[in-house]
Amino acid sequence: MSQTLLRGKHLITFQEWNKNEINMVLDVAGDLKRRFATGEPHRLLQDKTLFMMFFEQSTRTRNSMEAGMTQLGGHAHDLTPDKMQLSHGESAKDTAMVLSRMGHGIACRNCFYGIGNKYLREMAQFSSIPILSLQDDLYHPMQVIADLMTIQEYFGKDTGGLKVTISWAYAISHAKPLSVPLSQLLMFPRFGMDVTVAAPKEFPLYPELVAAAKRNAAENWGKLIFTDDMDTAFEGAQIVIPKNWGGFGNYTFDEYNQNEEACRQEMKNNLAKHKDWICDERRMKLAAPEVKYMHALPADRGNEVTDAVIDGPASIIYDEAENRLHTAKAVMALTMGGRP
Numbered sequence: 001m002s003q004t005l006l007r008g009k010h011l012i013t014f015q016e017w018n019k020n021e022i023n024m025v026l027d028v029a030g031d032l033k034r035r036f037a038t039g040e041p042h043r044l045l046q047d048k049t050l051f052m053m054f055f056e057q058s059t060r061t062r063n064s065m066e067a068g069m070t071q072l073g074g075h076a077h078d079l080t081p082d083k084m085q086l087s088h089g090e091s092a093k094d095t096a097m098v099l100s101r102m103g104h105g106i107a108c109r110n111c112f113y114g115i116g117n118k119y120l121r122e123m124a125q126f127s128s129i130p131i132l133s134l135q136d137d138l139y140h141p142m143q144v145i146a147d148l149m150t151i152q153e154y155f156g157k158d159t160g161g162l163k164v165t166i167s168w169a170y171a172i173s174h175a176k177p178l179s180v181p182l183s184q185l186l187m188f189p190r191f192g193m194d195v196t197v198a199a200p201k202e203f204p205l206y207p208e209l210v211a212a213a214k215r216n217a218a219e220n221w222g223k224l225i226f227t228d229d230m231d232t233a234f235e236g237a238q239i240v241i242p243k244n245w246g247g248f249g250n251y252t253f254d255e256y257n258q259n260e261e262a263c264r265q266e267m268k269n270n271l272a273k274h275k276d277w278i279c280d281e282r283r284m285k286l287a288a289p290e291v292k293y294m295h296a297l298p299a300d301r302g303n304e305v306t307d308a309v310i311d312g313p314a315s316i317i318y319d320e321a322e323n324r325l326h327t328a329k330a331v332m333a334l335t336m337g338g339r340p
């Protein structure tokens, strides 16, 4: 069964959406994907406005949302702090109250550790229109729903017992937020998946959400285990998702924000110890014959993953990226439109 009454609902994390609501998003995303493929118009948000606030760079999220709004018949404003008075200190409350008077949805990416999720929650407290997370320091709901859709397309809707490995990987591009792996390990066990998380001990995930993910697994016949051995984690996996994340989980929000420079240096020193955490062809051979390789992108080629793997037959990264469009449209259509 799926839930149809989603108009006005905030999306900061799918932890706050039940499985019926998540299944509705997946159903609508499938329908909108079919309509996109056949060229059938689907102007479900005609004349509606979405305000998008990006505190960080984005390719997939920005363009899936903006293209999605155009295809749904509405318009998205692409906003960054330098275009807004928040760069002069305007509060999240005032920003949300004012934009609520002018449009139909506010979407925001703010990934600063210990700050981003709080910022979105403050906007949600005061906004009278849906607040949609475009990623914060803890959650990336728009990514994980696209991941779930992609997994179901390849392995079927019944994902019970599916063996999924979420692995830390070395990267030099930047210290990536915890929000993608955390959202995946919260979501996948809710759909009965058998999830293994691999990471060096210096790169833990945020403990409070790891505990929540364990509860999700226990309540939904899923499994969640942790290891510090990448090879072991790959053995028999049907899906592998190797990706870097920064060592933020070692610090409380206050510890990090009061000593940011020292924490960043420690994270950098720890990173240098684990250059061998790469997804390569040898490791892919440890996985199940039908294994699929996923990555939210952007990938750090040559560090997180070899070209042979990311461009190889197991890779489904572009299907995963395309599904960002269809799932984003489903979320917007249901929360900003939908039935009253």
Ligand code: CP
Binding pocket: 057, 058, 059, 060, 061, 062, 135, 143, 296, 297, 298
């Ligand atoms: N996966 C993802 O969120 O990509 P962008 O940072 O390009 O939006």
